[in-house]
Amino acid sequence: MRLTMAEMALWPAIGAHYTPILRQRTFRRRGAAAGSGESRSGVRLVEAAFGILGATALRLDGVLDAGWESPKPKAMLAALLVAPGRTLPGDALVRWVWSQEQPRPTRTTATLDTYATRIRKLLKRLPVTATLRGHRGAYRLDTDRAAIDYFQFRDLVATAQRHFRDGRSAEAAHHADQALRLSRGRPLDDLRSAGALAWRTRFERDELIPAHTTHLNALIDLGRADEALVLLDDLQSEHQDSLALHKARLAVLHALERAEEASEYYLDVHRSLRTEGDPQAADHLRRHHESLITRAHSAPWTAPREYQPPRQLRFDVHNFVGRADQLSELNAHALDADGVPVRGIIVLEGMPGVGKTSLAVHWGHRVRDRFPDGDLFVDLHGHSGTPAATQASVIDELLLGLGEEPDTSAAPRARAAVLRRTLANRHTLVLLDNARNSDHVRELLPLLAECLVVVTSRNSLTALATKYNAQRIQVQPMTEAESTTLLGTRLGGRADAGLRAEVVRLCGGLPLVIAVVGQNIAEYRLRREHADLPPRRLLLELGIDADGDNSPQTLFTWSYRALPQAARRLFRLLGLHPGSEFSVSAAQSCWGRDEAETRECLATLVGAHLLERTDSLDRFRFHDLIGECANNLAHTDEPTELRHTATRRVLAFYLASATAAHHTLYPDSDAGPPFDLPAQVSPLTYADEDAARTWFATEHSTLMATITTAANTGNHDLAWRLPHAVSTYLEQLGYHEDYRQAMETAVTSANADGEEEAEASSLADLGRSHLTSGRLADAQRCLHQAMVFADASGNQRGQCAIRFHLGRIAMLVGDATTGVRLLGESLELAQAADDIEARRWTHYELGDALRVAGEPTKALLHLREAQQHAIAAGDDYALALVLAGISSVSLAHGEHTEAAAFGVAAVSTAESSRNTSAIVTTCTVLAEVRLTTGASAAAELLATRAVSLAERVHDVPVHARAAEVLGDVLAEQGRHAQARRTWLEADELYHRLGSTAGRHRIYTKIADLSH
Incomplete structure (x- = not known):
């Protein structure tokens, strides 16, 4: 008799590989090719925009193209495609991009940035929305999972397995068939890195073989065991040692009532396994074979009639999503x-x-x-x-x-x-x-x-x-895609796309909160429009009505009330912390206790899942909604005076720690006037520059939130000091928009604090920020306002700095005469004040201005002076720009060898300084040198890198120049259409700057190209 699969049970999926030849020869004769359409169960099937079930491919111009890039960018994208929506750190990406035998570049982060730029350009051509985000060497790809063939495969297999469990074998066979059709060969067939190989092995073992077994099981239940045997013939020809396939063949032979053949096959394989020294596998096969024989001659066991098994599970969730x-x-x-x-x-x-x-x-x-x-x-x-x-x-x-x-x-x-x-x-x-x-x-x-x-x-x-x-x-929060789907099942058509996206973002992947919002969406919409409360605060309060209190705030508070008293207090005071992530030292400052007690309470909160650890042992984070709940509790359970004291302590901790980091990195640069540190605050100290730089990078977003919190809570004396403590770091790392926002807060808070000198200094720095962002009119306005105070008070350093930046603006708009005059006045003031740093930078900027003004001999004198000052100060940032200036002067004199030598030294020094804007400037200058000497390929690489980095740091003046030079290179190579497009991008940047001279150069080049 033929055994049903309920009687035989499923065999385990133990390491076998799927054969694409099998799919082509067998599956196509049974059904239509897979593509856009709808399956019999209503599952919508769409053409994949991304393919990893084979060579890594993108759907470009309607075709799934596997030749879109070189292997390393493909490996980077593949790593992101297997985990869309999840941030992958740099070390994880390195395992995917470079195999063990391949040498890795000196600067892997910069290389990954370059690959990311190339990938982003191609993502724009896809038929779906896909965004590649990068931050501090880590990357995340946001796109619809349904656009990736791997996740289509998983959904189809899950549907097939569900149908099989429910006894719908025809539907199970159909969906398993569709899933297996998605294969274009071995997954990630074009990649050889450790990350790709490990993922491929796991996929084939844990997902592909189970898909095959579901398909084979369904065929047997449908009375098509003969087809299953044909499939096994092909599979076993590729994977002769697979125990799973040996067991599958025994099950199929018994289903075909070929018991004698099954016994012969079993004896051969069993003998072979024992001979090869694998008695455990041999014993496993024996027990499986005996169970098939036993089941073939006995009826399934049933419970005694008098026993009624309990069925007490709650109702299943309708339209269960994800997980x-x-x-x-x-x-x-x-x-x-x-x-x-x-x-x-x-x-x-x-x-x-x-x-x-x-x-x-x-x-x-x-x-x-x-x-x-x-x-x-x-x-x-x-x-x-x-x-x-x-x-x-x-x-x-x-x-x-x-x-x-x-x-x-x-x-x-x-x-x-x-x-x-x-x-x-x-x-x-x-x-x-x-x-x-x-x-x-x-x-x-x-x-x-x-x-x-x-x-x-x-x-x-x-x-x-x-x-x-x-x-x-x-159990982690849902992904954004899962949350969107779940909210859709709750809302139906009761909210527009914008409101749905907002709710998904605010709920942070918590299904219970999504359900509460779905039931109360009308109330949320109404209160959001009229109540003067943050959206998350409104969301926490939903669900309170005549039928009881089902609000998320109450849900979270139950966990809070169950905590020991000390942990409760730390929890609510952490709600005052600016930003959702913090260190043990920051937590200490929140409540002013010692490190041991703080660590103990943090461990309690982690155990209660009210906090989670980050990748670092000493760092923790709040879920956004739980953090909002903690903030609510701080305002209800903590006395006002103690709450204000705790807020000031944590703000002072970040100010003092940032000031210490600034002095470690930039010992010659002023971080602002001192302040009185509150009791019970122990700021951080740093062993070296790398430690300080790492702290700044780790706390970047928290520092920006700290500035805002200081201003919003009336701690204006801290709110204007904090921006000056972080400004040099932000500027040198290219965070110009953050720099601008910080200085705007500094101006407002200094005014509120009655600190006129601090307000003027902040205005000058805000002007510098506007200058970098290309808002020259705003820059001039801020600088002139600051100059009123500097001139009235006789502050020579202020007068020097303001004229310095006004001179830079004059040069950018093409007024070289005014620029040289203002920079000359700035130099005189710097010398009178004996300000070494100001003299270093003013000599450089004046030298570069004289070069542009056509006075190379005078320019070189000032650049050489700036070079000596930069070397003496150990300032690689300034030295890199000075070397680039000397390279440009040498190039103008026709001294190509000297120009190249200074250009190479400039790029190397800029990379040592880790200042992105300096790297852009030096790469641009060296690209000009390489272009002039006929090395256009090298020039293109340098100019492309400069443009890519400039796009990331939003430094408009250096971006404009880099784009112009890249256009020059493309034109020299005869790629006129690309050159014209690149020059037009540069023209747009010069237009933002208000640079008539820059725009005139671009128009002339485009006109010459047309002739």
Whole structure:
């Protein structure tokens, strides 16, 4: 007789590879080719924009093109495509881009930046929206997962497996077939790096072979075991040693009632496995073969008629969304290789509202047919508005579920014994929801030893893992795509796309919060338009009505109230911290306690999933909504005076730490006047420049938030000092927009603080920011306002700096006469004030101005003077620009060898300084030299790099010049259309600057090109 798959059970997916030849020869004769359309179950199938199930490909001009780039950019994109929406750090990308035998570039971050620029240009040509974001060497690709063939494959396979479990074998075969058709060869077939090879191995072992087994199982159930055998012939010709395929062949042969052939095949393989020294695999195959024979001659076991198995799981979530990884993890821990449930404990942990209960219930419904003895559900009320369930009450509830009336007169120990006896020899699924901690369930678990127990909790139940070998699964917030889908199921057509996107962003992937907003979207829309509250604050307050309080704020507060007193206070004071991420030292400043107590309370908050650790051991972050909840609690549970004191402490911590970092990196540069450090604040110190630079990079976004918080909370004396402590770092690293915003705050706060000199200084720095961003009129306005104070007070340093920048502006707009005059006045003031730093920079800028004005001999004198000052000060940033200026003068004199030597030295020095604008300027100058000497290929590489970096740092003057030079190179190469486009980009930048001279040069070049 033919065995059904319910009788045979699924065989495990153990390492085999999919063969594209098989797909071409077998699948095409059974159905239409895969493409855009709709499957029989209504699943929408679209053409993939990204392909990784084969050579890495992009859909360009309607064709899935695998030859779009060289291997390394393809490897970088592939790494991002297997994890869309997730930020990958630089070291992870390096494992994907470079194989172990390949030498890595000296500056991997810069190289990855270059690859990213090339990828972005191609993304614009795709039929879907895709955005590649980069920050400090880490990258994230945001796009619809459905546009990637790998995720289409996963969705189709998941659908096929669901159909098969539900007994719809025809639909299962159809969807598995469609999934396998997506293969264009081995996945990532064009990549050889460690990251790509590791992912390919995992995919083929854990996803591709299970897809094949689902397909084969469905074919057998449909009476098409002969087709399954043909498929196995091809698969096994490629993978002769696969145990999974050996077991599959035995199952197919038994389904075809070819028992004798199956026995012969089994004996041959079993003998071979033992000969090759793999007795464990041989024994596994023996047991599988014997089980097939046994099942062929016996009927499936059924429960006794008098026993009615309990079915207590809550209602499954309608239109359950996402969680594929967690569902797979649950299956891996709960089911053995043959799909049979095991006995043991699984813990689902995660922050409030992340969807632990929904996930557990949904998974329970998916596998409940594998538990013939039923399923039980108990809410332990560990974090809720009602008292937590006691062990005695849980035992009674479980007995009732099993049909046993608890004897209330018996001692609790006797009732526990009844529960253990009742569950003996019954393999039941038990879901214990919302445990407060390990102690809440510790004494229950021995009574459930015959069951599979799933526990959900907001706390980390590490004790269960230690004592009972419980398998812990971290339930993370949903991805943006999953959140969007879930919100769509809740809203239907009740909100426009903009409102939906806003809600998804604010909810931060928490399904429970998404559900609350979906039910109260009209109230949210109305209050957002009329209430003077931040959107997240409004969202937290939704869900309070006559039927009770189901608001996210109350949901989170249950966890807060369960904390020890010290941890509660730290939690709410951390809500005052500017920014969602912070270090242990910053947390200390929030409440003024010592490091040991701070670390202990932080660990408590992490265990309660109210905080999470970052990739660093000493750094933590809030989920945005939980951080907003903490801020609310700080305003309700903390006295006003203590709250203000805590805020000032943490602001002062960042100001003092930033000032120390500034002095470490730029010892010759002033970071602003001193201030009185509050008690209980211990600012950071730095061992060297790298440590200070790393701190600035790590705390960048927090420092910007700190400036805003200082101004908003009335701490204006700190609000205008903070921008000056971070300004040099922001300027030298090319964060010009952040620099501008910081200085605007400094101007406003200095005025509010009554500090006229600080206001003037901030105005001058704001003018510099406008200059870099190409807003020359705004720059002149700010500088002239600052000059009024400088001239009135006789502040020579201020007068010098302001004339310096006004001279730069004059040069940018083409007024060389005024520029040289103002820079000359600036130099005289710098010499009178004996300001070494000002003399260094003014000599450089005046030298460059004289070069442009056609006085190269005078220019060289000033540049040489600036060179000596820069060397003496150890200022690589200034030295790089000076060397570039000397290179330009040498080039104008026709001294090509000297020009090239100074240009190369300038680029090398700029890279040592890590100043992006300096790298752009020096690369541009060296590109001009290479172009003049006939090395156009080298010139193109340099100019392309300059333009790419300039786009990132938004330094308009250097960007304009870099684009102009790149156009020159392209024109010299005869690529006239590209040259014209690039020159027009430069013209737009010169237009923003108001540079008539720059625009005139561009028009002349375009006109000459036309002739």
